[in-house]
Amino acid sequence: MAGRLDGTRIAAATKGQGGSRRPALPAGRRVLFLKRPPPLPGLLLVCRCFRFLVRLVRCRRFALPLPAARSGPAAVLVLGTVALVVAVAAPAAAQEDVPLFRVNENTTVSDVGFRFSSTQTFSADELAAQIATEGPTFLDKVYRALPLLSTAPHPFAPLELQRDVVRLRQFYQQNGFLHPEISYAGTVLDTSANVIDVVFSIEEGPPLIIQDVTFLGPDSTSYAGRQFTGEIRESWNDFRDSRSFRLGERYTQVNRTRIESGVLEGLKNRGFAFARTGSTVDIDSVANTADLRYFIDAGPRARIDSIQVVGNESVSRSVVLRELPFQEGDWFSAEELAAGQRELFGLQLFRVALAQVPEGQPRDSTVTVRYQVREARLRYLTAEGGYSRALGLTGQGTWTHRNFLGGARELSLSFVANTGYGARVGTDRVAPERLFRATASVRQPYLFTTKLSAVASVFAEIESNPQLDPSDRFLDTNAGEIGLSTTAIYEIFPYRTASLSYELARSLQFRLNTVEAAASPDSTPAAPASASVRERDAFNKSILTASATLGRADDYVSPSRGVLVRPFVQAGLNVPLQSGTEYLKAGGRLTGYQPLTDRISVAGRLRGGRVWPYGRSRRVLEAPLGAGVSADAFSRYENRFDPVYYYAGGASDVRGWSERLAGPKTARRIIFERGTPSADTSYVYEAVGGRAKVSLSAEARMPFPGLGENWGTAAFLDAGQVWYGERPLTAEQARAAAPDQFALSNFRYGAGLGLRYRTPVGFLRLDLAYKLNPDFEDLRDPKAVYQYDRCRAAGSGECSMPEASFWRRLRLHLSIGQSF
Structure with missing residues (x-):
């Protein structure tokens, strides 16, 4: 039986717990299988005794003579009392495998742990990040042990516990474990304190192994490298070999997506502005193997024919263009497009600077890029103060003009005061350090190239x-x-x-x-x-x-x-x-x-x-x-x-x-x-x-x-x-x-x-x-x-x-x- 979900083909029905075969999942549907934890031994005996009594009273074809009708309730009471005594004889303060109907709205979580039947691939911290049930942290436990300190309780939610089982199962499946068995059978309830110790029991099962990786062209049949020639093809081969999965490794959904994104990024950095990628995985759930297929449509290699600058007001277009590591006529590169965005942010002139490739362009040998900017306030004043044991009361104020005389030049006037007031002179260090300094500086962010900048300052100071x-x-x-x-x-x-x-x-x-x-x-x-x-x-x-x-x-x-x-x-x-x-x-x-x-x-x-x-x-x-x-x-x-x-x-x-x-x-x-x-x-x-x-x-x-x-x-x-x-x-x-x-x-x-x-x-x-x-x-x-x-x-x-x-x-x- 076969099904397909999000590019994943499952080649056989999945085996359930205990060796039973689960039905195949319909396309687009997921069925949740939960393993019900066994009840407590004492409680199990009570339930079975009362179930037997109910059947005994209602049964008309029972071969043995029944007591009189008036003695029926007495018999039920006697047998129920005996069963209850047996149940009470079992420890009730800390019971393992407690069914969720024994908890109430006041039950709190005392701890959350994980128990592994065989192998352990992920740390407890990684697994704890996948679930919603939380227990007290180490610091919470320390606070509770100290007098006059307390922390907020962590309420227990039975429904979230069951959802956590689903979350953990999905996490393991996305990371290459097709048949994980997750339950909370090891959970312990302390009925006297009304706290629960949540323990997830995990059997990872065999990992999903990568059997084959193939890169195909847009027709899904030819080899992807045939789209390239010359140096581009050699570069593609090197890139493919450095980024692809290694056969025999464990398959994960994260790595599959990362490889697909890396292929797309690599193509766009080599001029293929309109490249498209996709991927599928064929999974054999019996053999626990995965065959990966990547589909690559590189499209034409494009040069930049136009650079649009939108949103600039006081900053000239030439200032924006000089900060870009490319110009019109160069091959398109997504990496350089992002580098230009970082350079614009580095000017501290813009609150927003977004690099874009406008949609709706034809897939041909030219491409238009756009920078959407929003200018920050050109003039601003900052002030801050504080206290230091060595310096005492301190303060600093700065007035800044972000575009002084144009050209993205920055002018700053600042004053620093370390007053020494309130400073504490220790026996192993020197006297209070006082400093009063005034500075005027001009920063030029562009000197012949975006990589070279300069700052010139005049200053005056007195100090102790x-x-x-x-x-x-x-x-x-x-x-x-x-x-x-x-x-x-x-x-x-x-x-x-x-x-x-x-x-x-x-x-x-x-x-x-x-x-x-x-x-x-x-x-x-x-x-x-x-x-x-x-x-x-x-x-x-x-x-x-x-x-x-x-x-x-x-x-x-x-x-x-x-x-x-x-x-x-x-x-x-x-x-x-x-x-x-x-x-x-x-x-x-x-x-x-x-x-x-x-x-x-x-x-x-x-x-x-x-x-x-x-x-x-x-x-x-x-x-x-x-x-x-x-x-x-x-x-x-x-x-x-x-x-x-x-x-x-x-x-x-x-x-x-x-x-x-x-x-x-x-x-x-x-x-x-x-x-x-x-x-x-x-x-x-x-x-x-x-x-x-x-x-x-x-x-x-x-x-x-x-x-x-x-x-x-x-x-x-x-x-x-x-x-x-x-x-x-x-x-x-x-x-x-x-x-x-x-x-x-x-x-x-x-x-x-x-x-x-x-x-x-x-x-x-x-x-x-x-x-x-x-x-x-x-x-x-x-x-x-x-x-x-x-x-x-x-x-x-x-x-x-x-x-x-x-x-x-x-x-x-x-x-x-x-x-x-």
Whole structure:
């Protein structure tokens, strides 16, 4: 017997459960066969006893003498009581194979599981995504175990349970299992708590194997490749061999559709704008084999004779046409048509940009394409604010003109304010970071080609940089800068670019040079015996930077497979002005991603670099003590190079340490508003940094059982070293100085576990890290270390070493985005 449904031919009747043969399905009809689960043993006995009594009373031809009519109800009652006692003797709190009439509207689902009789092809998560019945998640169970917390119940719907059986059966049939046996016979009902534990019992049966795959032409008899000649035919053969099923593999409806769509896409990318495809599958349900037939009507190869632009108002047609990777007269390509759509969206000028091939065109050697656009608002204003523990209250505002002076040019005026108000200064990081920056920038999206764009900016800023010496200026600001910058970006491939940027700026650094007279380590900052002198260091910055992003990955935003390389080279130049920071800096980052299973992957990162000062910068920074370079000159250049040097530590580097502090550091005392009644003192660690750095990270990324696809966990190990620091000036700086050479014994190691949650804006990441080999300062309070260093520097013989704290080995990192 044979039937046909949606291009599928079934060559034999399907065998039912228990070896019985089900009737063949009529064309276009589907019959639902449900296996009724057996009732409970006790309940079965009750039902059979009452059924026997009813038949006994109603039967007129029973051979044995019946009791009198008045004794009939008594007999029924006695036998019913006996049957009920037997039923009650069976456990009632947790009964397996409960019929659905024992549940009510208050029954809730306690769990949903799957039981496999033999093989298991799909994971529990894949199967759970196919059904409507839901149980409590792992997080729901945790909430219920905690006091004063509760979650919404998951009501049980018997009708949905039966529909889920149908859904699972259809899912298996679409994925190559023609005779799956699905039931809920293992379901358990707890009548005392009125909860049900749903268990689907699954017997997959033999898979459907691909026996033959054929590509035919529009007449359904000739070979499809005969429609092509020359290079097109060779290209078709390569494409066919790379996309077709492999004989002997399991047949799935998804792959069949994917191959058909791939064939159509491949033809349209080679100029066949009017190509048509179809497919059928002949299934032998006895032999469990499938023969695939693809029907291909390529039609004529067409060139683009007209490009229509509809919906543009202030944006000229020429701007739209220049963003397209093709022009009139080129061969049609659906891939280039979509690429043009992406380019138009990248201009940020349009809310809608749709690429179309208008219907109703004749199937000939020319084709008309159309871009339907809808412009966004040309001028808009954005504002945002927030709070950070390190930065305090923050705010940012931007005014943007999307089509400044035409040509899709974008003008932006922005202001950033990191006020420092409400910031919390910890014992293992520096003082509040304040920044006020104003920027005006112009972006040109098209420079000779759509792959090259440029941005030019002018900026001015003042900041309170905790790495520099404190000052008594407004809000403790100790640095300022004004200048201009330009950046050219070339898109090699999507998400892989090369850029060249240049910055020319005038920088100012302020400090309050205070010489204290006989101040003890615990002297009061409000009124010390001191003489304060304001000092200012003004210098030029001329910096050229070249960088690139190379490699290949399956997803460039959140990759799970691939390798990416990000090299860079930076130089502080003496052109066109004498630069106050003369150096060459080079480095890079190598990241790799490899899946181990469908949901478990590993990632690794290697990062490093080196700084080489030259000219006067090198002579000052490397001159020995007392060799003609004053301590003041050395201090100025050291401050200038603070943003140039390398550091280790932080949520995206060597976890377990605060930002920059996984390496050499020194304890500092910072006094704000010195000499006033409101003077404030903070003790923090300041990173020393170094001219060279190497860091490594390895991370295993795993799902969080029971919490769904958006939740994940991670286990990680980080390591890093910074070396080639500057020559020490004091005893405490000598102890905190960076090592002079690379050595594995000088690495800092951190390990831990993390929790991940995928949000619409990226991963929310929480990591708990443990310092495996902390240094002297890592386990001690900076105030105690500062006093200890001052005591040793004073030559006192009674300096007690600060006590170490175990809890300083732990560090909790909360951030957005993957670690790498």
